[in-house]
Amino acid sequence: MSEKAAMVTIPEQGSGPEAEPPDPGPTVLRDCADAETHVGSVCFKHGPPRLLGVELEWLLHRPPEPRSAPDAAALAAALGPHAPPGLSPNSPAAPLPSGSTVTVEPGGQVELASPPSPDLATLLQAVTADTAALHERLAAAGLHPTPRATDPVRPPRRILQLPRYDAMEESFDRRGPYGRSAMCSTAAVQVCLDPGEPCDLGARWAALHALGPVLLAAFANSPTLHGRHTGWKSSRWVCWQSADPARTAPPPAADAGGADPTRAWARRVLDTPVLAVRRPGRWLVPRGITFAEWVRGALPEPPTTADLEYHITTLFPPVRPHGHLEVRYVDAQPGRRWALPVAVLVALMSDPATVDQVRAVCAPAAGRWTSGARHGLSDRVLARAAGSVFELALRRLPAVGAPQWVVDDLADMHEHQVLRGRCPADDPDLPGGPTS
Known part of the structure; x- marks a missing residue:
């Protein structure tokens, strides 16, 4: 938005105390220090x-036709009033x-976003019920x-023709084919947690990044893509990391474990190329x-705070600050x-002492993102860390109110997969498994 467009004409207002000033609109940014300050205020x-x-x-x-994908009209009809x-x-x-x-992702992936919940039991109960309702509607179609x-x-294959996805595709295509696969052919579990008090933020941020390679490996579940075995346990990770590393890569070790993630994140936001400039009638996709x-x-027109907030949504790192930590x-x-x-994740981030333990047991696995994606828990360093992480989580689950079925399922995964150096990608009973 240009400076001129950001200005408003002030209509006549009443003079009584009930009169509210008009919304001045987004602020034009002309100084990087102001932009960094704004990043910190909206992201943490x-x-x-x-x-x-x-x-x-x-x-x-569609089970009888594995190569058949839903089109936009069919998916809209299936979702009905929830589309x-x-x-x-x-x-x-x-x-x-x-x-x-x-919501729906570019390739027709369906996404369910929970309401914020005060505890794990409430969250799991709500999402279990809503998942069942959603899948029942989809199954009927x-x-x-x-x-x-x-x-x-x-x-x-992209089924959503929206300006955001047009811009993402144009930008990603400059680097190769991985962006289209990331947009249209991947799915994730994204967990949202509060950042915590300023005095605890650095430790929580560091722990979530320390856990990254370990949980990436333990839950890797994408060994095949587009009809072939890729040689990676998490092909999803490869797609996103190859699409645009400036937008998707983990932070450097100093930033992942630093005491002040707010400043490091603000610098990264400002140092990342702009994916799209939204303007009426046409979105621009600048180069570099x-x-x-x-x-x-x-660029000819200065950015506004609204442009900056949108720019933040075009970064896809392993942990993304969005007010909460995603x-x-x-x-x-x-x-x-x-x-x-x-x-x-809820159990391991439940109190400062546990957060400190997480950082200690994951320290030997620091930075092993690529190995986790390629090898899963065949990487012995990651397997040892995962064993300790799961034991710690199991001990903390009762304190965070986990229902018994979750405790049982996690204990089963720990015994039959984690302690044996296996991840879901190694499961031959799932389609796309190692013997498929």
Whole structure:
């Protein structure tokens, strides 16, 4: 938005105390220091950790026709009143019975976003109910969730024709084919946690990044993509990391474990190239211009705070600050096992002493993101760390109110997979498994 467009004409107002000043609109940014300050204010909402959330994504298929993908009209009809406006413009976008909302990703993946919950039991109960309601609607239309985190058969095909996805595709295509696969052929479990008080933020941020390679490996669930075995346990991770590393890569070790993640994240936001400049009638997709360079005048019209907030949504690192901390490194899981990474993360981030233990047991596995994605728990360093992490989580689950079925499922995974150096990608009983 230009400076001129950001200005408003002030209408006549009443003079009484009830009169409210008009909204001045987004602020034009002309200084990188102001932009960094704004990043910190919108990305980190401090306070005691109180709320939890999760976003679940599923690739869909029709069992008799594995290569058949739903088109936009069929998916909109299946979702009915829960369809998002981007898929069905006249939809009321009604929440599911327990309050979760439904969105759709570019390739037709369906996403459920839970309401913020005060505790793990409430979260799991709401999401379990809403997942059942959502899958029942989809099943009535012949659509079923794929148990893997990447599409094992079909090539990427975008069904949503929206300016955001047009811009992402144009930008990603400059680097190669991985962006289309990431957008259209992957699914994840994304866990949302409060950042915590300023004095605890650095430790919580460091612990979530220390856990990254370990949980990436333990929950890796995407060994096949587009009809072939890729040689990676998490092909989803490879797609996103190859699409645009400036946007998706883990932070350097100093930033992942630093005491002041707010400043490090603000620098990263400003140093990342702008994916899209939203303007009426046409979105621009500039080449290689960082947001800091935009602030300094690299584009004809200066950016506003609204432009900056949108730019933040085009970064997809393993842990993304969104007011809350959005953990993005876990592959989608089969059946009800989506609850296990949620429970593990909630348990391990439940108190400062546990956070410190997490950092200690994960320290030997620091930075092993690529090995975790390629080898899963065949990497012995990651396997040892995962064994300790799962034991710690199991000990903490009663304190965070985990229901018994979650405790049992996690104990089963610990015994039959983690302690044996295996991950879901090694399961031959799932489509796309090692013997498929």
